[in-house]
Amino acid sequence: MQVCHEPVIELDHVTFAYDGEPVLQDLNITIQQRDFAGLIGTNGAGKTTMLRLIVGLLKPSAGEVRLFGQPLRSFDQWDRIGYVPQKHALNPQFPASVREIVLSGLYTRKRWLKRLKPDDHSKAEEAMQALGIEQLADKRVGELSGGQQQRVFLARAIINQPELLILDEPFTGVDEATQQSFFQILRHMHQHHNMTFLMVSHDLQMMREYLGDEPLRINPRLSLYVRHSHGQDCRGTDIMHSLKSLRADREEEQTASHERGDQRRFHDSGEVQAVIHAGEGEGEM
Numbered sequence: 001m002q003v004c005h006e007p008v009i010e011l012d013h014v015t016f017a018y019d020g021e022p023v024l025q026d027l028n029i030t031i032q033q034r035d036f037a038g039l040i041g042t043n044g045a046g047k048t049t050m051l052r053l054i055v056g057l058l059k060p061s062a063g064e065v066r067l068f069g070q071p072l073r074s075f076d077q078w079d080r081i082g083y084v085p086q087k088h089a090l091n092p093q094f095p096a097s098v099r100e101i102v103l104s105g106l107y108t109r110k111r112w113l114k115r116l117k118p119d120d121h122s123k124a125e126e127a128m129q130a131l132g133i134e135q136l137a138d139k140r141v142g143e144l145s146g147g148q149q150q151r152v153f154l155a156r157a158i159i160n161q162p163e164l165l166i167l168d169e170p171f172t173g174v175d176e177a178t179q180q181s182f183f184q185i186l187r188h189m190h191q192h193h194n195m196t197f198l199m200v201s202h203d204l205q206m207m208r209e210y211l212g213d214e215p216l217r218i219n220p221r222l223s224l225y226v227r228h229s230h231g232q233d234c235r236g237t238d239i240m241h242s243l244k245s246l247r248a249d250r251e252e253e254q255t256a257s258h259e260r261g262d263q264r265r266f267h268d269s270g271e272v273q274a275v276i277h278a279g280e281g282e283g284e285m
């Protein structure tokens with residue numbers, strides 16, 4: 001049986017410096033197919049720099065980065081990768097609509113000058129529906145809440161149905177419940193699809209709960225938590241279809257819990273009535 005554990009990201013003796021100021025030194029890391037890797041580190045340790053090296057926005061001063069086994073300098077399959085940048089990378093005044101932001105996920109380096117194809121719009125609709133943001137399609141992204149923006153950038157990152165998803169601090173500035181539901185989507189994609197994740201987060205508790213508490217120490221300031229997925233089916237699956245069914249399940253669950261809540265409230269008010277009646281009864285005695 002085929003085992004899906006080919007290397008997806010390899011850092012081979014990677015060193016990087018900004019203007020002679022060293023940030024990362026001699027990093028050796030391998031992330032394999034279906035891994036969920038969480039990168040934790042102190043402020044300024046070089047987490048964003050590492051992600052930018054991996055997606056080719058920066059070049060190492062020494063060493064080599066490989067994606068899907070290919071050296072980055074010859075790698076051109078960018079639609080296999082989705083990238084969710086740090087939230088404050090967004091200028092709130094940027095006049096793009098949600099739909100435009102999601103569509104821009106299709107402009108990979110290979111085809112950013114090409115015209116949109118007719119089915120590109122339906123891909124964007126599908127990605128928005130999968131993440132429950134289709135009602136926001138015409139809103140300006142700067143007008144949205146932090147949690148809604150997070151979904152917009154996730155929809156943008158998954159529009160090409162990528163095999164590797166890279167996320168830079170997706171939980172910054174969003175409330176606990178929104179974080180949990182966003183993480184549920186990520187876990188679902190990890191458990192049900194042949195996808196690999198690399199995520200930077202400061203949420204140590206969430207990392208430990210899902211990724212275990214024995215991180216790999218990359219250097220004194222950076223640690224990598226990794227959870228392997230044991231599925232052996234290497235075929236890609238239809239993420240959109242599956243996320244839509246996740247959404248439907250969640251909506252059904254919410255309706256059910258709402259109904260349970262209503263019944264409970266009804267029940268409570270019944271109890272209160274009974275106490276009042278009992279009191280009245282006592283009073284009459």
Ligand SMILES: Nc1ncnc2c1ncn2[C@@H]1O[C@H](COP(=O)(O)OP(=O)(O)OP(=O)(O)O)[C@@H](O)[C@H]1O
Binds near residue numbers: 018041047
């Ligand atoms: N464009 C740049 N030019 C010069 N130095 C930079 C640049 N970007 C980052 N640095 C420096 O490189 C170091 C690593 O920055 P980086 O943003 O990768 O850290 P980080 O671990 O992601 O931090 P944080 O947790 O605060 O987001 C810091 O000392 C930072 O000041």
